Amino acid sequence: MTRSTRAPQAARFPLWLLVCASLTALAPLSIDMYLPSFPALAADLGVDIGRVQLTLGTFLVGLAAGQAFYGPISDRFGRKPPLYAGLLVYALAAAGCALARDVDGLMLWRFLQALGGCAGMVMARAVIRDRLEAHESARAFSSLMLVMGLAPILAPIIGGAVLGVFGWRAIFWLLCGASLLILWFVHRYMDESLDHGKAMPLHLGHVLSNYGELLRDRGFVGYSLSAGCAQAGMFAYIAGSPFVLIELHGIDPSHYGYVFGTNALGLIAMSQLNARLVRNRTLDHVLRGALVAPCLAGLALAAAVLAGVAPLPVLLAGFFVFIASLGCILPNASALAMAQQGHRAGTASALMGTLQFSLGTLAGAAVSFWHDGTALPLAVVMGACGLGAVLMRVFGHAGATAQGAG
Template sequence: MRRFSSGVASRPPPSIPEFTPLTTPPLSWLLILGALTAFAPMSIDMYLPSLPMIAGEFGASAAAAQFTLSAFFIGLAIGQTIHGPLADRYGRKPPLYAGLALYVAASVGCAFAPDIVTLTGLRFVQALGGCAGVVIARAVVRDRFDAHTSARVYSLLMLVMGLAPILAPFIGGWVLLLAGWRVIFIILALFGLACLWAIWRYLPETRPAGPVPATRIAGVLRVYGELLRDRSLLGYTLSGGFAQAGMFAYITGSPHVFIELHGVSAQNYGWLFGLNALGLIAGSQYNRRLLSRHSADAILRRANRTTVLLGLALLVVAVSGWGGLPGLLLPLFGYLVTLGFTAPNAMANALAHQGARAGSASALIGALQFVLATGSSALVGLLGGDSALPMAVVIAGCGLLAYGAHRILVGAGLH
């Protein structure tokens, strides 16, 4: 195996060309990048309705079935830190091929899993492969678009994040009813194969020319250390990450608050959840229009201030009980709308100056945001209680931290 004496090689591979930033994304690229972004939400949300049936078939507890989901989250966090450096070293497409091939194989394995332990392990492997799409899609956007256009593209990709919680459980529920839970994983495997073909056929290599990072552990850790010392990247990452962590606090706490405390039926909860997801979509698409007149950073600053106000309004309602369920729904809806402005603009600015390190930077951003989301979800559970206050406290806190991260690390003018 070739070894490197330092963190970079002397020159880039000759097959990697120089690129002029694009101002209009090709439709084929948008479809492929949207599909790559969908790997995580499809693999999570599509099989959620199957958890009780999986537990029953394998004679496992509900907690054991739920751990198949936790294993997927763990695989997402670990896999991103692996695929990022590989994408910087070998180009964007080879790790995509390897990751999606692993995803397809693990999905087929899940479909034929003989017991809950095997299924849990294969879900971990499935996430290790599938997260290549999530990491590298962000890096490809950074490779070919400037920060302003990148924010518009990320806004389009937010459509996937908003539609997945609406469509994937619906599709998964019908597949479960008509064909059983194992067929869901066959469908996911076919989706992975379709993406592999589309990448081979339509997506060119986009890694920019420049020094090639090493793949030795010391070199990879050095790159991650440099990224963590980048105030601008860290500020934008934490700003977007804390805002998204508030959304995960809502996802964790809302079933208890809506169904158990306010008597909303499971069916109507789905409608409320979908309505809030549409708010996220609407915000992200209006963000694209605003970007024609304002910079991504200016929009992000205003969105962060609005997030703080909505989080505090939610907290006041939770403490006072004013307005009942509608009083809670209004600031929650507003919070998710503002996330449509926060997430794409934070991501675009975080990756704007990373160049050939975009793969590693994308991986670090994904891992940090996953940690924040996991922490906020866990905190809602730990606070417990028979009120909306735990959820509201965490959401309000996330809004304040998102604003503070941007204000302290980016607002100081150190880019």
């Protein structure tokens, strides 16, 4: 693939971008597909639903920790070798989840599953940055989210159907098979995107120096954490919504996927709107406007629950606005964070993912540990995440502006 063909191919949604989308979709599939099984899983393993929610927390910890490992390796050896290793680990761990006999074993296997699956997230962002510049990257991320958005629509529906017929263990066997299929697509259809002439040395001092420079880059950190706070609100929703919707408000587990899918449709619609908006506007301008939605939605949810005026329609409306807005926020914030990091795209992608999923882990854990039989933990955490996303964007924009002036 030559440089002259990059932009037209991105516009046609090339096959390499479709493979990137499938790699990125593996994590939401791993999360969303088993959400309807929380009550059944808790009953089968003889634990309360709070303990089952911690299996999601351990998965998020694995996603956060593993990404820092893959980035420097990919900047040295290329994008494909870490993908082969990560997807094989994921497949084996998914099989371990299916065979788990207690919740502690399930937590361990979920952690290992995340360590394998996060390779795809790091490599997908790095490949896009390898091939495209900032504005093209934002549009590519928006196109990628069109495919990614299908995961939270289809995954809970498929998970609910599989749960009803075969039980919760079959969900993990299905994930195992999906990862092996993606591995074949990577081998067959994804070309190596790293220019080996620009490969970076894999020495501990050099790796730590790169991470240190990135952490001192206010633009990179601010935009990464802005997306991370918004995404953390989504993970809070993922952790808390099965209880709030299924247990508290009586939605049938088989119908939970339709509620989840409606939010994902909103995210898809906003991601495609974003691809149009960034054609004539700066990425930061679009991001600034989009961040108003989760901030107001999250704070309104928290206020409504505290005031005791949060019936199911109010909750559903707040959830929809918050999740849909991510379709504009995540592509632009990711592109802005990666804009100046082409020389170390793998390392930057890894650190961005680690920062974001660390926030997601904290948000999910906060909802799980604060479980009090009401919707309050979920609403308050989502409100805090929406506000944090706005503040981090201000921090990142100030840093990027100062860097540009310097």
